[in-house]
Amino acid sequence: MKEHKFTQHIGLKIIALLFSFLLWLFVVNIDNPKMSKVFDDVQVTMENDEIVLNNGSTYEIVNAPESIRVTVHARRSILENIKNSDITAKADFREMDSSTGLIPIKATIAGYDENDTSVVTEVSPHNLQVQIEAVVSNDFPILVVTEGTPRDGYVVGETTVNPAKITIGGSEQIVDDIERVVAKIDVTGLSEDTDVAATLHYYDGNGNTMNVAQLTNNLGDKGVTVSVQMLRTKKVALKFNVSGTPASGYTYTGWSSEPESVVVCGTKEALSEVDEIEVNASEIDISGASSRVEQTVDISPYLPDGIKLVDETTNKVAVTAMVEQEGGRTITLPVGAIRVTNLAENLKVSVESDADLEVQFTGKEELLKKLDIQNAASINLKDYTEPGVYEIPVNIEVDSGVTVMNSLTVTVTLTEKKDEAEKAAESGH
Numbered sequence: 001m002k003e004h005k006f007t008q009h010i011g012l013k014i015i016a017l018l019f020s021f022l023l024w025l026f027v028v029n030i031d032n033p034k035m036s037k038v039f040d041d042v043q044v045t046m047e048n049d050e051i052v053l054n055n056g057s058t059y060e061i062v063n064a065p066e067s068i069r070v071t072v073h074a075r076r077s078i079l080e081n082i083k084n085s086d087i088t089a090k091a092d093f094r095e096m097d098s099s100t101g102l103i104p105i106k107a108t109i110a111g112y113d114e115n116d117t118s119v120v121t122e123v124s125p126h127n128l129q130v131q132i133e134a135v136v137s138n139d140f141p142i143l144v145v146t147e148g149t150p151r152d153g154y155v156v157g158e159t160t161v162n163p164a165k166i167t168i169g170g171s172e173q174i175v176d177d178i179e180r181v182v183a184k185i186d187v188t189g190l191s192e193d194t195d196v197a198a199t200l201h202y203y204d205g206n207g208n209t210m211n212v213a214q215l216t217n218n219l220g221d222k223g224v225t226v227s228v229q230m231l232r233t234k235k236v237a238l239k240f241n242v243s244g245t246p247a248s249g250y251t252y253t254g255w256s257s258e259p260e261s262v263v264v265c266g267t268k269e270a271l272s273e274v275d276e277i278e279v280n281a282s283e284i285d286i287s288g289a290s291s292r293v294e295q296t297v298d299i300s301p302y303l304p305d306g307i308k309l310v311d312e313t314t315n316k317v318a319v320t321a322m323v324e325q326e327g328g329r330t331i332t333l334p335v336g337a338i339r340v341t342n343l344a345e346n347l348k349v350s351v352e353s354d355a356d357l358e359v360q361f362t363g364k365e366e367l368l369k370k371l372d373i374q375n376a377a378s379i380n381l382k383d384y385t386e387p388g389v390y391e392i393p394v395n396i397e398v399d400s401g402v403t404v405m406n407s408l409t410v411t412v413t414l415t416e417k418k419d420e421a422e423k424a425a426e427s428g429h
Helices: 010-031 172-177 268-272 365-369 420-426
Strands: 034-042 044-047 057-061 068-075 087-092 102-109 120-124 127-147 154-162 165-171 180-186 194-203 224-240 250-258 261-266 276-279 293-298 316-325 328-333 339-341 347-351 357-363 377-380 388-393 402-404 409-416
Touching: 034 087, 057 165, 068 087, 068 102, 102 120, 127 154, 127 172, 127 224, 165 172, 180 224, 224 250, 224 268, 224 316, 250 328, 261 268, 328 365, 357 365, 377 388
Parallel strands: 044 087, 127 180, 224 276, 339 377
Antiparallel strands: 034 068, 057 127, 068 120, 087 102, 102 127, 127 165, 154 224, 180 194, 194 224, 224 261, 250 316, 293 316, 316 328, 328 357, 347 409, 357 402, 388 409
């Protein structure tokens, strides 16, 4: 009987077909193998949380991760086209284990059904744990914090936040952890009264910023604004008076203060009325004094209405009332005011200036009153021609009829000047 061509050598044909399939499978796996790719920073979306929220409760994610990791298993041709934005991770409250609070996290890829075996996903961590709590609410005052620097000559005055308080609702544990609510505003370049939109920040008792994404508030869409008053600044002198009479044979010759002036702020109208701040004589009593009287005075009570210090820490002023023997006067000489003469050309000088010098004078009262030594002090380095450290006498030039009573010296360091070649060698050029 004659065989049909198709059935001839049927065994060999089956073997050839099987070999072709295996060869195709081999080529496919080499050319387009199955691979794995890790995607970090994938956000989890909570689904169907109304199951909890509609029952008057709320929930908190225990040790909530900022994001999860998703590993995708698929052939290379598929993986090459998957991006982070294609991945959706969800935790569905309908799948929550009520005894443990665990909700499984599932990840899907856009364009692929979750049952499609050509793309398989693994997530880490595998679950989120939620803790269900009763909803509580509490009112918190809103504090204002300014950031930035206003325009020169201006400072921030009064700030009024609207609304003044906020009602926050949510998990009892989170709400109880809130210590303060702060409205931050940027005042950079401001010079006029204005309303500024604020950003709210929540802090716990340790000063740490809190995540309040799961909380509600009563602000609505309007948010928080702060009305900012901008005040002008002005530098004003201080004036001190004294009370009492010094000891017999002594006289009061004047006062000095540190600082000599302060910077205040206020409205344009208020500042126009202020040129100095005068302190009552009752603050400094020189009764029976035979030497200077030093007193720290709080100038805050003497600020006019509508005026305040820009730096509130400058309210304490150190005042010295000078009490001199009759026919005598003491003047404070800054070391920096001493002139240097006859310095050798090959030397440079530095004068120690840790403290000012107290120069005592005697003479006629009218001469002492107008005595000015601002440019009268000098040191002569004519005899000092070698590098070293020296104690140099200070010369004070005064008019006839006035005598310097104390000898004064300053510590001077003389060093060799370096020429340009030495400077270049030291700098490596």
